[in-house]
Amino acid sequence: MLRSIYRLTRKLSASGLRSCSNTSQKLVLTTVDDKTGYATVTLNRPPVNSLNLELLKAISESLDDLQNNKSRGMILTSSAKTVFSAGLDIMEMYKPKPDRLKEFWSTLQDVWFKLYGSPFPTVAVINGHAPAGGCLLSLCCEYRVMCPNYTIGLNETQLGIVAPTWFQAALRNTISRRDAELALTLGTLFSSDEALKVGLVDELADSKEVAMAKAVSFLDRFKKISPQARSMTKQALRSKEIMELEDNRTQDIDLFVFAVTQPKVQQGLELYLEALKKKAAK
Amino acid sequence: MLRSIYRLTRKLSASGLRSCSNTSQKLVLTTVDDKTGYATVTLNRPPVNSLNLELLKAISESLDDLQNNKSRGMILTSSAKTVFSAGLDIMEMYKPKPDRLKEFWSTLQDVWFKLYGSPFPTVAVINGHAPAGGCLLSLCCEYRVMCPNYTIGLNETQLGIVAPTWFQAALRNTISRRDAELALTLGTLFSSDEALKVGLVDELADSKEVAMAKAVSFLDRFKKISPQARSMTKQALRSKEIMELEDNRTQDIDLFVFAVTQPKVQQGLELYLEALKKKAAK
Amino acid sequence: MLRSIYRLTRKLSASGLRSCSNTSQKLVLTTVDDKTGYATVTLNRPPVNSLNLELLKAISESLDDLQNNKSRGMILTSSAKTVFSAGLDIMEMYKPKPDRLKEFWSTLQDVWFKLYGSPFPTVAVINGHAPAGGCLLSLCCEYRVMCPNYTIGLNETQLGIVAPTWFQAALRNTISRRDAELALTLGTLFSSDEALKVGLVDELADSKEVAMAKAVSFLDRFKKISPQARSMTKQALRSKEIMELEDNRTQDIDLFVFAVTQPKVQQGLELYLEALKKKAAK
Numbered sequence: 001m002l003r004s005i006y007r008l009t010r011k012l013s014a015s016g017l018r019s020c021s022n023t024s025q026k027l028v029l030t031t032v033d034d035k036t037g038y039a040t041v042t043l044n045r046p047p048v049n050s051l052n053l054e055l056l057k058a059i060s061e062s063l064d065d066l067q068n069n070k071s072r073g074m075i076l077t078s079s080a081k082t083v084f085s086a087g088l089d090i091m092e093m094y095k096p097k098p099d100r101l102k103e104f105w106s107t108l109q110d111v112w113f114k115l116y117g118s119p120f121p122t123v124a125v126i127n128g129h130a131p132a133g134g135c136l137l138s139l140c141c142e143y144r145v146m147c148p149n150y151t152i153g154l155n156e157t158q159l160g161i162v163a164p165t166w167f168q169a170a171l172r173n174t175i176s177r178r179d180a181e182l183a184l185t186l187g188t189l190f191s192s193d194e195a196l197k198v199g200l201v202d203e204l205a206d207s208k209e210v211a212m213a214k215a216v217s218f219l220d221r222f223k224k225i226s227p228q229a230r231s232m233t234k235q236a237l238r239s240k241e242i243m244e245l246e247d248n249r250t251q252d253i254d255l256f257v258f259a260v261t262q263p264k265v266q267q268g269l270e271l272y273l274e275a276l277k278k279k280a281a282k
Numbered sequence: 283m284l285r286s287i288y289r290l291t292r293k294l295s296a297s298g299l300r301s302c303s304n305t306s307q308k309l310v311l312t313t314v315d316d317k318t319g320y321a322t323v324t325l326n327r328p329p330v331n332s333l334n335l336e337l338l339k340a341i342s343e344s345l346d347d348l349q350n351n352k353s354r355g356m357i358l359t360s361s362a363k364t365v366f367s368a369g370l371d372i373m374e375m376y377k378p379k380p381d382r383l384k385e386f387w388s389t390l391q392d393v394w395f396k397l398y399g400s401p402f403p404t405v406a407v408i409n410g411h412a413p414a415g416g417c418l419l420s421l422c423c424e425y426r427v428m429c430p431n432y433t434i435g436l437n438e439t440q441l442g443i444v445a446p447t448w449f450q451a452a453l454r455n456t457i458s459r460r461d462a463e464l465a466l467t468l469g470t471l472f473s474s475d476e477a478l479k480v481g482l483v484d485e486l487a488d489s490k491e492v493a494m495a496k497a498v499s500f501l502d503r504f505k506k507i508s509p510q511a512r513s514m515t516k517q518a519l520r521s522k523e524i525m526e527l528e529d530n531r532t533q534d535i536d537l538f539v540f541a542v543t544q545p546k547v548q549q550g551l552e553l554y555l556e557a558l559k560k561k562a563a564k
Numbered sequence: 565m566l567r568s569i570y571r572l573t574r575k576l577s578a579s580g581l582r583s584c585s586n587t588s589q590k591l592v593l594t595t596v597d598d599k600t601g602y603a604t605v606t607l608n609r610p611p612v613n614s615l616n617l618e619l620l621k622a623i624s625e626s627l628d629d630l631q632n633n634k635s636r637g638m639i640l641t642s643s644a645k646t647v648f649s650a651g652l653d654i655m656e657m658y659k660p661k662p663d664r665l666k667e668f669w670s671t672l673q674d675v676w677f678k679l680y681g682s683p684f685p686t687v688a689v690i691n692g693h694a695p696a697g698g699c700l701l702s703l704c705c706e707y708r709v710m711c712p713n714y715t716i717g718l719n720e721t722q723l724g725i726v727a728p729t730w731f732q733a734a735l736r737n738t739i740s741r742r743d744a745e746l747a748l749t750l751g752t753l754f755s756s757d758e759a760l761k762v763g764l765v766d767e768l769a770d771s772k773e774v775a776m777a778k779a780v781s782f783l784d785r786f787k788k789i790s791p792q793a794r795s796m797t798k799q800a801l802r803s804k805e806i807m808e809l810e811d812n813r814t815q816d817i818d819l820f821v822f823a824v825t826q827p828k829v830q831q832g833l834e835l836y837l838e839a840l841k842k843k844a845a846k
Binding site for chain 1: 438439440441442443444445447450458459460462463464466467468469
Binding site for chain 1: 685706736737738739740763785786788789790792793794796797798800801
């Protein structure tokens, strides 16, 4: 597991240093299957789908489109070969412009609201590593199919940071309170097998293709169910956590900005990025 | 499983069309065992114990009697051979009189309060199918023994409707959050075996007699425990959900009346009842 | 199991009748390992670590010391051979002086706050029986290692009393809601094996030495994790229950004083203590 984290860090570095990537390329690819009506939303910000402001905006807009078109279901996956999403792009936090930093966090909140509370059913096809923010995206979905030999988890404490309460809420909606407390304090990155065992993912699949088929099978289970009744039921179940963040959006942004702009945190990021540059130079 | 749902629907139809049944017959039979002091409350509205206003009132009154007599324990079961309760009587929702409709829902709330928060221990002997409202009654009890080859679940979404938050609360008090979300959005009807596996029921029993014996065994476990300490402990554990409905009784009734009286819902019920009539005529 | 409860009761009796023990002896022994920096806090009020005001104060002060010294981790255990802690000292409740009774309960609340919300990681090495208040102390820790052939549980209802909501909260943070409801209403005392199975403890260990080693292994898992991020994560997870008691401290004390000073409760305690004296005299 350590080796895979290391490899991921290498990729993260590359990603972090290229945050001004070619904007002509679409950050999110959405396709809709004519037969089933299900949409596949593919994260497409090479190399590791680091979640910067532009990618988050693109996800947010895709979710709006699906909702406006009364989608029958969505599959969230990645175009990268070994990474689902490496989580938040640390370049957004390093020497940030105040307005952009606020917008960054506010857009992440938007994505959480739209995904966690989506009226249509959602499945994550986790075809690669999914640490921190990557894990969060999958937890906001209603079902998770994962390919083997990757890692997943809200590993924030391992990075010296704290998963916000709404990250925690999505985990507590999925696994037991006991397992969630251990996972969050330890910052556990679970292997695919461990994730299945603890209930963090629902199924394993040997390839992305098989995983996609399983995702479709899950969505098919809602075929004969009234979308409106389904949606209202889901939202009633998830309403407490949704209202809690709604009531605290501004404070939550302020807290994030305050934490990120602490001199100590900025120094830590600087050291981290320098280390990454040296690694990349080798 | 599909066949059993079909058979149940046939019976439901008969029930629905006979909502003005012979009132000289007792809708709830209560007996008290002289030795143990335990009461058996038997739902007795043939053919499938559809919960109409009169049956709900009879249940509510039985629960009052038990509480006033400081009952040591209650077993809830059915006089029907293959159905515990088919759930709410749809005839209460079709072309309803406003006052009766309100009273119907308010009485269901009463039953929920009295059963979910009862001072005495409660066991459901589920000797037949228990969909929707039938499942709810069993979930309000503290222990569930089920006979094999039946189905149970809050299958509201399969019927195009939404289980209210207090239905959901009773399920979430029983099985894991994860399983509850899947069960409620999918409207899952579990087989007896599946129900045992997911924790929706505590034990299976080959016959009603064996199930009754197991229910008595459960109640016996409280023999040496102070009824007052037990009751206060139970109510402390269940107080949040109870207070939540108490604080929202009127809004909850208004919401139900609003939903039921929508023209689309009434049209749906009309089509459904006509289909049932045709089936019954065959 | 009944035999072990009986033996425990015999010891409790001795404890109850010697509440004015030799105060020159330290009620809590704290040692810190030079290598690891982990503290071991050993309850040391023979014979059964009944929690009286003085012992609770000593625990509270030890927790303050650890927090002030930015402890890296704590192991809570007992110097008694077969008892972790027998729970609250009933002599504090019998013919109490009003001020001392209030201080007793308030100090128990303090211990709960400091242990349940401690910034440093905590493990209970349960090297003997842990009923009621003894179980509570272990539940406030983040990890539990238990030696075989003892019993543990919030068995308050078996003693005719009610576990306060904050006792219940610590149990619900550890095992499933369903298991917690059954355990609390039945007042279940679990054997070590049963406790492991239900998740009430995390590991078993054949001896106190092995248990201590397992506790150190758990604490070692946090070696590379930022103590501040860890602590904030833990406190976010546990904040709801902590705030709930903070908001209700005074009412909770009043409720306790009211309950304890009821004539019926005092009569019950008198009968109980007389029975213990007779047993002790044999």
